[in-house]
């Protein structure tokens with residue numbers, strides 16, 4: 048058999064990083080190339096997780112005094128939420144402003160300046176005592192800045208700030224990091240990248256008639272950059288400009304959030320006139336959010352996004368449009384409001400752009416004043432009733448929000464204030480966290496194998512606690528000044544407590560149910576409706592809206608889960624929506640009850656179809672499809688949401704099946720906070736979770752997404768062998784499925800432990816790949832385990848082999864050829880995709896994309 052095409056490799060071929068190549072000044076070339084710098088401050092040469100190269104910063108430092116007043120340092124703690132070790136684990140510490148960065152520039156263009164900060168302890172310096180300003184050629188970018196306070200308020204591990212500086216022609220760009228009195232400054236990464244002039248058009252000043260704002264002599268800070276109605280677009284997929292585009296979901300206001308769509312694959316979306324890929328990549332224009340199919344409903348609401356911003360600044364809102372559904376002028380016409388003022392009456396995208404599938408953008412400027420401490424930017428769309436269009440609807444494909452320097456050449460705002468909710472949660476955690484040394488000994492005792500019950504119980508308690516510490520941070524976008532709705536909405540209502548706050552918080556994200564709705568849906572929590580019992584409490588089957596089946600999780604009255612955790616959880620869960628994740632429909636908080644309402648999964652858990660069951664065995668194909676579905680759910684958690692979300696408790700009882708046997712991953716938020724620590728729960732937990740736990744986690748105390756990969760590898764073997772992951776009734780060497788399956792694989796005896804129901808039906812090639820990928824997932828070192836994208840690709844390939852053994856040879860040869868060049872990779876993708884349009888089956892790489900967008 049030929050080797051399987053490695054998707055990771057294909058992905059790398061597709062991205063070119065020409066922008067990052069570093070040119071030494073003085074190289075003679077007829078047309079001087081613009082210089083760009085990607086520096087890992089205080090670090091060495093390195094490559095980040097996206098494959099970008101970072102170089103040391105040393106030779107760009109220049110001191111006015113005799114000696115360099117800075118020092119290089121390494122972070123004393125690695126937050127599992129860091130997207131990459133480079134550039135975050137190293138920093139340069141500044142004790143005085145006498146040393147600064149100097150970058151020779153030979154470009155007439157604007158420059159992106161990106162600053163990366165990871166507030167950790169360096170050289171025993173407390174990050175919370177660091178305050179500093181950053182000035183670049185006279186423009187103040189940050190002032191009295193605390194990266195630690197900012198990261199805490201936004202519940203992020205690191206802070207990324209992006210600025211667009213005015214052209215300086217040939218000369219030096221000076222970047223000074225000036226510590227406040229008695230303090231120190233630090234920075235982890237700096238990028239200086241020449242950028243095309245995307246701000247040459249004046250922006251219409253909202254509320255000032257025909258006045259416009261000329262942006263050519265202004266410095267700007269990127270506040271938000273959203274792919275409206277679409278998925279996260281990674282920097283290396285942004286046409287060489289290395290911008291990240293985020294999902295708009297967290298910024299939508301209200302319960303009416305419209306619908307998302309994706310352009311038909313056959314429709315050619317093409318740049319025209321001065322809209323080029325410099326403005327936004329085509330992926331932004333290929334997806335959109337519209338109001339919905341019902342004109343009468345649309346007439347009654349505004350499709351609204353809300354952004355937290357700093358007061359006393361002018362902002363530019365850039366709206367990206369591409370009409371790919373309705374081809375005619377005056378078919379879809381709408382008004383655009385910014386901060387409750389009409390920014391644009393009768394927007395007609397077809398009239399503007401000249402036709403279907405043509406990208407277009409518009410800039411609007413608005414000044415934000417100081418309003419009771421809560422300073423927001425509202426962007427709202429509403430059908431233009433006065434134009435009497437054919438449909439009452441509106442469309443938006445992308446949105447960027449930039450802050451413009453004020454008259455003092457300043458872009459800096461105050462540090463955000465961490466919400467009370469976060470501060471309280473943190474205090475609670477401190478009380479519970481066991482001391483490090485105790486944990487260390489426990490871990491040491493257990494790592495060797497399956498240990499006695501008492502130790503295991505303690506361990507799981509620890510794991511659960513550790514999970515709390517990680518918080519819900521990963522869901523938040525690192526770019527915005529004030530995160531998402533998180534700190535925002537609690538700011539509006541002040542003290543977060545009780546139902547009314549929660550209703551505000553979750554409004555628009557999910558539904559609020561009254562306790563009487565819930566009681567009538569479950570016949571007053573009748574025991575006959577109980578379908579499961581977990582640490583959180585009981586799970587009931589119920590109905591809402593006169594018939595829709597739902598699963599209702601009722602918190603145990605004695606549950607330790609506090610109101611704050613409950614709220615955080617709802618916020619996090621309601622932002623995550625995917626075909627292969629169990630969706631949160633709503634919640635109820637009344638009379639001290641804390642209740643979550645989920646989609647009902649008619650076919651229960653994956654486990655109950657594998658063993659210790661009377662249910663008919665699943666076919667091999669069904670099992671593969673279920674694994675693929677679950678892998679897609681995890682893929683979304685790891686890569687599709689704004690930041691990696693680690694599930695932490697992947698197992699067959701957390702993979703649920705709906706009435707059509709579609710696999711959905713569940714409990715991804717609850718694993719963080721939903722545990723009670725009572726004995727019964729812990730011991731029921733142990734059986735399931737213990738056999739799935741990543742051994743590296745014990746050694747290094749670091750939870751990464753590769754811990755999920757390990758657990759998923761165990762799931763793959765469990766599905767293949769249909770036996771419990773820990774079975775103490777078996778001989779010692781067979782107790783742990785993970786160990787035993789790897790042992791059998793090495794010995795070449797894996798076939799002996801395959802579920803007899805499916806053994807004869809598995810195509811040998813398919814089995815080989817399946818076992819290989821499952822085995823790789825169980826690699827001892829996280830770094831040797833494949834990414835979830837890799838796993839998914841291989842499982843899809845397996846399914847193809849199983850379904851269509853004859854056709855495989857062709858696909859395989861082609862895929863191997865595709866290694867050679869970038870163009871070959873593209874052509875094979877398209878060819879395979881086209882070939883399979885008729886059937887439901889798709890090329891693995893292709894279906895991943897479709898799935899990712901079709902949420």
Ligand SMILES: *[C@@H]1O[C@H](CO)[C@@H](O)[C@H](O)[C@H]1NC(C)=O
Pocket residue numbers: 109149184185219220221
């Ligand atoms: C940058 O710093 C150098 C000396 O360190 C100075 O000569 C130059 O004028 C500065 N450039 C700007 C634009 O401030």
Ligand SMILES: *[C@@H]1O[C@H](CO)[C@@H](O)[C@H](O)[C@H]1NC(C)=O
Pocket residue numbers: 058061280281283284896
């Ligand atoms: C970039 O886009 C390609 C295809 O559009 C996709 O396969 C790949 O996963 C994306 N890469 C990242 C890092 O998002």
Ligand SMILES: *[C@@H]1O[C@H](CO)[C@@H](O)[C@H](O)[C@H]1NC(C)=O
Pocket residue numbers: 357358359417461
């Ligand atoms: C904005 O300006 C007003 C008036 O000058 C001032 O009172 C207020 O403190 C400023 N707000 C911020 C956040 O700087």
Ligand SMILES: *[C@@H]1O[C@H](CO)[C@@H](O)[C@H](O)[C@H]1NC(C)=O
Pocket residue numbers: 386387423425
């Ligand atoms: C816009 O109007 C809404 C209510 O319609 C109000 O809550 C909000 O504060 C207003 N926003 C601004 C910026 O005036």
Ligand SMILES: *[C@@H]1O[C@H](CO)[C@@H](O)[C@H](O)[C@H]1NC(C)=O
Pocket residue numbers: 346347348349384386387388427429
């Ligand atoms: C939409 O927003 C505008 C501006 O804030 C407001 O005047 C209008 O009443 C809103 N319409 C609806 C239906 O909420």
Ligand SMILES: *[C@@H]1O[C@H](CO)[C@@H](O)[C@H](O)[C@H]1NC(C)=O
Pocket residue numbers: 264265266361451452453454455456
């Ligand atoms: C930003 O700074 C430039 C250069 O000093 C100045 O011309 C411009 O007016 C400033 N922008 C605003 C909105 O004040």
Ligand SMILES: *[C@@H]1O[C@H](CO)[C@@H](O)[C@H](O)[C@H]1NC(C)=O
Pocket residue numbers: 178191193196461462463
């Ligand atoms: C600096 O920021 C901190 C925290 O936000 C604040 O308490 C302090 O007053 C600020 N100091 C100055 C001089 O602005």
